[in-house]
Amino acid sequence: MSRTPTSRTLRSQDWFGGNDLNAFIHRSWMKNQGIPDRMFDGRPVIGICNTYSELTPCNAHFRDLAEQVRLGVIEAGGFPVEFPVMSLGETIIRPTTMLYRNLVSMDVEESIRANPIDGVVLLCGCDKTTPALVMGAASCDLPTIVVSGGPMLNGRHQGKTVGSGTSVFEMSEAVRAGCMSECEFRAAESAMSRSPGHCNTMGTASTMASIVETLGLTLPGNAAIPAVDSRRRVLARDSGVRIVEMVVENLTMSSVVDRNSFENAIKVNTAIGGSTNAVVHLLAIAGRLEIPLELSDFGEQSRDVPLLVNLMPSGTYLMEDFFYAGGLPAVIAELGDILHLDAATVTGMTLGENNSGETIWDDDVIRSTAAPLLEQAGIAVLTGNLAPNGAVIKPSAASPELLSHVGRAVVFHGMDDFSARVDSPDLDIEADDVIVLTGAGPKGFPGMPEVGNLPLPRRLLEQGVRDMVRISDARMSGTAFGTVVLHVAPEAGAGGPLGAVRDGDLIELDVARGVLRVLVDDDELARRLEALPPRVQKSTSGYQRLFVDHVMQADRGVDFDFLVGRRGTEVHGDNH
Structure with missing residues (x-):
């Protein structure tokens, strides 16, 4: 396919354009991967930022998703380049993944800035991978689209639904109270996590997937498609196509996300019964984009917003049920004018246009505003x-x-x-x-x-x-x-x-x-x-010392003081 035309010079051409010594070096070494000369003809170079890791079970299926994104980028006439960043497995890492969220954001930011990337697709799923990748990309402010990994299928054990985390906490307390045997507890392990994907409750992973969809950073439907559903692969491929178009349009993150986007995110987090972790992550993302957001906004913006989604831990069902019931598009359509429906999105259309006419297919999983699970549900x-x-x-x-x-x-x-x-x-x-x-x-x-x-x-x-x-x-x-x-x-x-x-x-x-x-x-x-x-001071390790010396408090998003704001993509001190 011929390259996608654009009226401006792309930043990747600073590496690949021309016939000088540096351009020769950059092209020649890339060609050792079998990349043909025509890929350097000025077409958009798309970075596929991948948090795949076998130590991050939620993201362990990302090789396939990355391939789907790559096919979409090629289909649209772009040049896909996959790159890894540190991955944070919530269930594995000690002492806590939150210690490393800011480190991953630095990894993402510097990887984007230092390389010939015109637009980026962020592959994320497990709790901290989503905010970390969005924070890092926000500081660069390139055209950016997010593809989440999707939730696991519903857990099923002894005829009952088992939800990630929520059911574990319940069963653990039952064992400690003497109401459940340790043998029964162990038997539930495989039944709970029976497919690829992140938590199937409305935990932080599902919450942040919903948040980035509400912010306008994903294609519609991103939050709830199960990881193993073929429509997740289609969404990844479509995202690869769309990011090439976004580069041509110069549709950067800051031209999509504004104050109204964050107000929408807070309101949707209320309606879905989302995680309290969304508070620190949204504050941090807003800080990177230089958009005013305060802790008090969470109380003010969620006031009078009902709880519509009947999912664990606030309700009964799981993410697979949520998807079949209409997913986040149905929630956004039901909230209607409670939201800023004119907010921009990566599709080039507004949030309202993206979700117009979406239907609730199961009104016990997704309630109407006239019959909510709770009238007042905000954090x-x-x-x-x-x-x-x-x-x-x-x-x-x-x-x-x-x-x-x-x-x-x-x-x-x-x-x-x-x-x-x-x-x-x-x-x-x-x-x-x-x-x-x-x-x-x-x-x-x-x-x-x-x-x-x-x-x-x-x-x-x-x-x-x-x-x-x-x-x-x-x-x-x-x-x-x-x-x-x-x-x-x-x-x-x-x-x-x-x-x-x-x-x-x-x-x-x-x-x-x-x-x-x-x-x-x-x-x-x-x-x-x-x-x-x-x-x-408990630790003298290099990064932990940096963390303690520069981390801000919870009301400021727990980001590092020196990372707040947009720094763009200019490479300083370039010796090429």
Whole structure:
């Protein structure tokens, strides 16, 4: 196929155009892969950014997806070049993938900038791969399209539906309570993860796939097509075609995504019962694109938005059911004027035009706005003397009776302390108490792990207790549930008041009023904070030191202070 015409000189021609020494070198070494001379004739060079890894089970099928994208790029007259970046397997990596999200974003940004790439396709799926790749590409601001890997098929075990993460947490607590045998627990493993793909609940992977579709960075339908469905491969191929067209149109990320796009994303996250992790990721992406977004926007923009999607952990069904019921296009169509339907997308059409006429095929999986699962479902933002810069809670996954609660604090300083004492028969704790965990924030851990949905004490589980108020500066898995307050900012490790809470202090949680406070007077709290010992750096490794020295707090997206903003694609210090 002849090359796709464009009226401007593409950046890849700085490498491949002309007849000087550098152009000779660049073309010649690429030709050792069997690439013919005609591929260097000025056609768009498309980078396929691949997070394939056998250590990232969610993304282990990406070789096939990358091939489909490659075929689409060639079909449209482009020149596809696949490149790898660090991959983050949520289920495997220790201590937490969040420690490395910013590192991957740096990998993506520098790989794009340093190479002859005119547009990029981001292949992502597992939780942190989506925000990391989008953040890195945003700082370069080239034409960009996202292809998600898709969810696994529904888990099925002993005639029941098994959801990734959500069912695991339930079964694990049942084992600890003596209600389920370890043998039964092990038998559910293969039944839960029975096909390629990421979590089949509305966890962070599904949430972020929905978020990037709402932001306009994917073709319609990206979020919910199962990984093994042939239509996922068609979407990948179509995305390869479309990215070539986007380069010709010079449709960059910043020309697609604006403030209205982020408001849409917050509202859709509410309607789908999305993960609390979307908060830190959206704040970070907005920071890279230099679009104003604050933690308070999540409370304001989600107000009066109903929960429509009946998926675990907030509901009953799984992503396969969501796809058959109409997927995200049906949700967007149902929300209608609640959204900014004139928002741009990578298709060249608006969000409203992309999803006009989409239908709900199962009204128990996707509810109508007239009969929602919940009238008010947004992630709630809390403030008070315990979280001066904010904290979040997901009311749709919490126990309604605990959303207004005053209880006695039982404090654990770090996960080692928690693990050592939580099941002790001597632990002074009752069902009405409030579990407080410190030292699990961005700096304190470091990396802000998904431990906020703390296991309940065995003694209380055996009494039939299944939920308690839990407060921490950590995150939690998007598949998790419970009355869990997260992302307390500033964190204890940065001198925040959470580190001054003592056993027996009364803590007030009032989600309706957006209040989180410890019932201690200001002077006493100030004295306690002043008396706290200085924080000791846990790690001396190169990257972890960089992380601790430069990471911002949860209310700023946990990005590095020096990575905020767009830096473009100009290569400085080029010696070629």
